[in-house]
Amino acid sequence: MKKWFWAVGIAAVLVACADKPVQITLPKGVVLLETSKQTGSQVGIPFRKYQLANGLTVILHEDHSDPLVTVDVTYHVGSARELKGRSGFAHLFEHMMFQGSEHVADELHFKTVTEAGGTLNGTTNTDRTNYFETVPSNQLEKMLWLESDRMGFFLPALTKQKFEVQRETVKNERAQRIDNQPYGQMGEKFNQAFYPEGHPYSWPVIGWPDDLNRADLDDVKQFFQRWYSPNNATLTIGGDFNEAQTLDWVNKYFGEIPRGPEVEAPKKALVKLDKTQYLSMEDRVYLPLLRIAFPTVYARHSDEAPLDLLANILGGGKTSLLYKNLVKSGYAVQAGVNHPCQELACQFTLYAVANPDKEANLGALEKRMLDSIQEFEKRGVTQEDLDKVKVQFEASTIFGLQSVSGKVSTLAYNQTFAGEPNMIASDLQRYANVTRADVMRVFDTYIKDKPMVVMSVVPMGEKELIAKPDTFVPESTVIAADVIKGTVSRQPVQSSFDRTKMPPAGPALVLKTPVIWKQDLANGIQVMGTQSNETPTIELMIYLNGGHRLVDVNKAGLANLTASMMNESSSLRSNEDLAQALEMLGSHVSFGASDYQSYVQVSCLTSRLDETLAIVEEKLFHPGFKEADFSRVKEQLLQSLQHMQSEPSYLAKTAFNHLLFGDKNALGVNATGTLATVNDITLDDVKAFYREQYTAKNAQFVAVGNLPQTELMPRLKGFSQWSGASSALPPLGQLPELKGGTIYIVDKPDAAQSVIKIGKRALPYDATGLFFKSNLMNYPLGGAFNSRINLNLREDKGYTYGARSFFDGGVEQGYFQVTTSVRTDVTAQSLSELIKEISRYQQSGMTDKELSFMRNSISQSEALDYETPYQKASFMRLIQRYHLSEDFTLKQSEIIKTISKDSLNKLASQELALDDMIILIVGDKTKVETSVRQLGYPIKVLNL
Template sequence: MLAAAVSAALFGCAGQQESKATLPAGVTLLETVSFSGQDVGIPYRKYQLANGLTVILHEDHSDPLVHVDVTYHVGSGRELEGRSGFAHLFEHMMFQGSEHVGDEQHFKMVTEAGGTLNGTTNTDRTNYFETVPNNQLEKMLWLESDRMGFFLPALTEEKFEVQRETVKNERAQRIDNRPYGRMGERFNQAFYPQGHPYSWPVIGWPEDLDRADVEDVKHFFQRWYGPNNATLTIGGDFDEVQALAWVNKYFGEIPAGPAVAEPIKELVTLDEDRYLSMEDRVHLPLIRMGMPTVYARHEDEPALDLLSNILGGGKTSIFYKNLVKDGFAVQAGVSHPCQELACQFSLYALANPAKGGNLDAIEKIMRDSITEFEQRGVNDEDLEKVKVNFEAATIFGLQSVQVKVSSLAFNETFSGNPNMIGSDLARYANVTKEDVMRVFNRYIKDKPMVVMSVVPQGQKQLIAKADNFVAPTEKVAAVAVQDLNVKPQITSKFDRNVVPPVGAAPVLKIPTLWQGELANNIEVIGTETNETPTVEVVVYLNGGHRILDVQQAGLASITASMMNESSLKRSAEDLTQALEMLGSNVSFGASSYQSHLKISALTENLDATMKIVQEKLFEPAFKQADFDRVKQQLLQNLQRQLTEPSYLASRAFGTLLYGDKSPFGVSSGGSIESVSAITLDDVKAFYQRQYTAGNAQIVAVGNLSKDQMLTKLSGLNSWKGDKTPFPELAELPTFSGGKIYIVDKPEAAQSVIKIGKRALAYDATGTFFKSYLMNYPLGGAFNSRINLNLREDKGYTYGARSYFSGGPEQGYYQATASVRSDVTTEALIEFIKEINEFQATGMTEDELNFMQNSISQSKALDYETPYQKAGLMRNIQRYNLDDNYSEQQTKITNEVTLNELNGLAKSQLKIDDMLILVVGDRAKIESELSTLGYPIEILQL
């Protein structure tokens, strides 16, 4: 149905040349892929170097940027039992410099170039990527090639130890200190047989990380990081002939590594139901069930994906009806995630304690729901909506060069064919009702599964069934890497110490904006973009939490949730079904200063989507049953958030700065007390105050002209209502710094530190903006003083930063990090030292140049996607800015003086004006913190 739209989305901005006259020596053109008519795909050329490196080039000249991705076909699945965590640890190590790139210089060079960068690791692959202005491509290829070919000479014991600590901090932050964080790794131990490469976590077991050494890291690099196990993909605004010459220069002389065989794919099986449980610092009992199916790209994968959607894919699913709608669960769902070697048919539910929270009862409902599907079968709409949504997601997912590059790299790595979009669409389009029932009977019906219960500490009586599985004792492999053949040392044919020059700065393509009004005077700001046949519209309603009495905190959020429920004409399920059949999304939300309505649609389906928007906006049903369920879900989620250290820290920080009488000091999501008091009548009254034409402003991006867009939005012309004034703010509390506040979080693996004060309201070109520039080298960039100290030098944290945040009326300054509990005091000392030194002496000339280059050149990346364009326009609209305010910011950035910025540092960064908040295990941290000489106060939340 959407083939033409998909084709336009993927082919419309391509700029492929038909032939290349001469290829560099050693480079082979493997294929040229282009599209026309109804064909679907991303045009590209695929090459191979003599050393086995696969190179994919996709030209897209719509924005002045390039995205570079190097994907290595190695993840945690290549590790050995007892030697886990190497792939992820190595991802960190690869940012620590190489023979010709100094320590911390990779991040610095990319950031200073105005780019962004990162790396990720999963079970099957590791990738490194950068998005930069188009004049920086050669430098990126130099950087990536140097760590591929010249990493080992720069590897030191000290770097290894720091990154091992950083990985431990990441594990503590993302797993040990997070509710349900350890569930996945425990579940996988039961799901996979011992020794299976997915039976251990990607981040590794702590004891495995402890037994690793530098030699292990060297061997892992030598085994897996050869060019013959990598794919280099470049997309964006570049000249293909020049790019290929650079690729051959920088990568061509790197020797191939050991041969890499495809991993063996064997279907995982279970012989009986396996039950396991764990107690955790959580509020909501959770049950997770799963059974093995196939592996990625298996012929049955699409039918299993569709089956999971029918069972638990949202408000139209069986799970939602039986578990969430009836109030037994706060959340529930079914999915079918696939990896290279295995897929899981995964089912979960977060039990509602108000209904008892017993997981044995929830398990029965889940199993009964599977039986209900068998009896109900598959209907035509089930198939159609899933297929339409898959096709629509394909279009929306290709609005950036990065996503297109990622798609090409992924498909090449795991199938040897970058051109898989069309065939993937066909795989899903061809699924029949009989296919879905066949895979249900083969993989799901009456099949053994793993059933895991996660319950609050001390409430073991809530588990689904007594444990019958105990994880086996880990076997430790004698070596970390097998089949090791060391690559020969490279003698480069040119001087790699010379940083490649960059071309002229790109000409920025700032969107051409238009402004208009609907017939009822609602302001509309928009821009036309023809890269995809899609429309993104956001209706902003000024007000939100700001127009409420703090005793009604949470009312804006709960009202927005009610707007996502039934209308007077249709149920929430029927409305969701109608949107899914169009491949559209319509959602309401609320925040501190506004409520909003987000609309995403294929252009051809915008008219039909807007009719649903009008129904939801103008005719909400506000049913008591919906309200009772939504309120209960919100209350349970608030209880859950009280188990999260980061939430506790944010809540306490706001209250300390602004007091509990100000909307800035009380969470917009509300508290258990405030939400408990909200009634349906409150929701109806707030709807009348908030959802009026007088409060509304609209931002629109799509492949429509101004007149066309305004015509499509004309259904909102009948909207009425005046603007709601903001109430007067309560007087702010007297603020005093120089004090440590502790929020006790017993057994916390990390401490959350926040240092800050009330600061400046937002401005685009004044003191607030200049303060942002001032803070950039202190805590605003990855290679800022604070992050390099606490993360890279000391290994105290996974990441530390500082920033100014400003709204229309108030703002604050904050320096923050989650640190290991045992170094809470030491980390706080370093924070204070860095802020004091920067306040006293300011930034250096080199830091000024770095900041100016980084921020001004990053503008090339700012307006690529529809939502980036929408963000620019909303800022103009919200703060009444000039259309060219972004250019004014660039001028200020390039002309601001060192003296002016350092003067701001002196006035804005006085540590004695700042409070210090620590959320952590009081029993472990208080005595040491008391040695710092600050008065300490214990906060109760």
């Protein structure tokens, strides 16, 4: 075996570092393939692309603006590389490869990254699997050690027990995200009709349950050896690092891993339909849904861009034809068109969620959708259509460059599927070159009078609502599994250094919080801001103290409904005209409301700030409050509330809040309101709440952008004319007496999982007091992936996809919650394990190792806290809302370093007494009640 990392070759290259050329000598076997620099106003990502002798592609992007790095390893393997009858392997491997490798012990991957102050995850789609970490920059070598070990040394640590546990975890993920969600199975059933039998997109990424059940350890070993090799991978590193040192590390840890089998790019052939196919599905939903799709091209085909533009015209927001013909007219609660593209195929997809109070029959909805397509043919394409989409694409591209992780994922994606990391400029040009004739051409080629797939999803027992009788019947997923032909084996790697030794962290980082400025407008509104020069963008948040908490409980939902009306017409322009103006700017303006505040979120390119702020002022100071808008928005909210009754997570949140805070105050009722309260809200109520909430004395601004204070403040002068007094919160209503130790069950028949919540009322928010310290105390119990409850229920027993616990605090009240979703058949066992873990922790507290882990993890994670404009804005809002000193994080750091284990364990004893907590289960009562009763707790059935 050649040891590329020890020998140094004679190849040298000039690289740019801090605008100064620096000569570095490349390690032997490492070849520079490409250098990309951005100059002037050019939009792109500077990088250098290398290749190791074993075929691993390495992309390096230096960004020294924050002391962090993102490491991404993308393998060109997804579910499309699987065999029929062997689905789900790629996604299963996403899980398996977090379970340790030859030199990295079980659970050490998550523990190492988390303790280093980082975040990590992995994702799988049809065409690729990626693993990524963002960590403080002094932890880079450690990340390369971890990633290389699972690339080259995974199989020796793979055991049958690990395989079985992760297979159960994947089943739980499927149950939680697909089987237990409204419309959850729609996509996989739809794709069976859309793609030819045997097409690699015809089965779900997560796999068919029968395929997962049939899989064995030898199958997955073969799959790993076939696809997870350096010559089928791209390693992308972005952030604050030294390039020469990083290349040496990369070659040291990855260079001795041998090449795997050669991998050919998958063949691309356009999907064709011989005839229109209809299929349907009954589901536990309230709102019928219709989905229509036409096969088109594949990613980066020359027709992709004009098809995207066509989708935008037909259903891309409030200026689209589908919005006008279905949503505004009241026939649909939601409607839209999109054109998602994958490596091998794209779908031109139209959907509409019916408003059953006006038209529940999906056949009538189908006609309106097809009529909209015909209307487009007559309407044609305008120059405004072209300009709008091009501006939006440019803006979304620039906003995608706000984080190192965003840039790294873009580079990795482009390299994997196009062999060219930086395609931003060429992609922008692709869209800029689209003509009106192009759009009409692709309409004629792929949409007009072409076969399609039409799927109806209707409530259980209401088959009469489907668009047309089924013409497509999916084949059974229980099939004879194909045998994996041939064997692939790799030679064991004899490493020339001791891989069991985890690399140490680099020198301690110097962390810097954002430099904050404050200034008041002429009317006294406080503006808090910071300058961020990484992208030419502005993020502006306008917060108004009050929100849902201002509202009488009998009018719950009023703050949310008023915000929705602020997103509609002004008194000067229609909703569509305002939406068109924002789309032509590539800007985003959104009103919303939460428990303690209403808010306005503004995102725009700096060059379009003045025009965007003019629209904000128009919406804010001249709301239309038109009766037609109100009737439509209220009806949509009522239908959405009906729909949410089928969502287990919504039912659990609603019931839990009700139990903790009762029905006498706003905290016990969701900010969206209830069917009864929203039904009673009038337009006069909205107008009155607007006068009370949207006042200058309630308002505070937070701004992040590339303009200095001296340039930004004059641009905000229009808000200096705002007036109005502050609003006092009404007294908090009576809180209920908690019946600790009681189990409450909300029945959801045929639920695939049970949602479990355990908790109690707890402390309001504070930055350095008992609330802050309680979250430190909770961290080993349920605050991290490798916490006690998650390791027990997920990693040890395979009962759940995840379990966590946390303290959440507001201005007046807070709560403690343990939450998880588990398989229905292990509901009682899961609850028993949670009770044991909470009781054990409350009685004995954390260990010395857990204390050390908590200190390292939380203190080092601060390096990641202030990277993006959104993160900077959130940090400033904490200071503003809770009147904190700007150095409060220094005080938090000191507490983390000095608080004793005894102090934290005393808090655990005080705050985690199970006798003070209620227990909630949302699941199938007929399947869980008997076993749960055996735990010995009193049980009450809760009717929402």
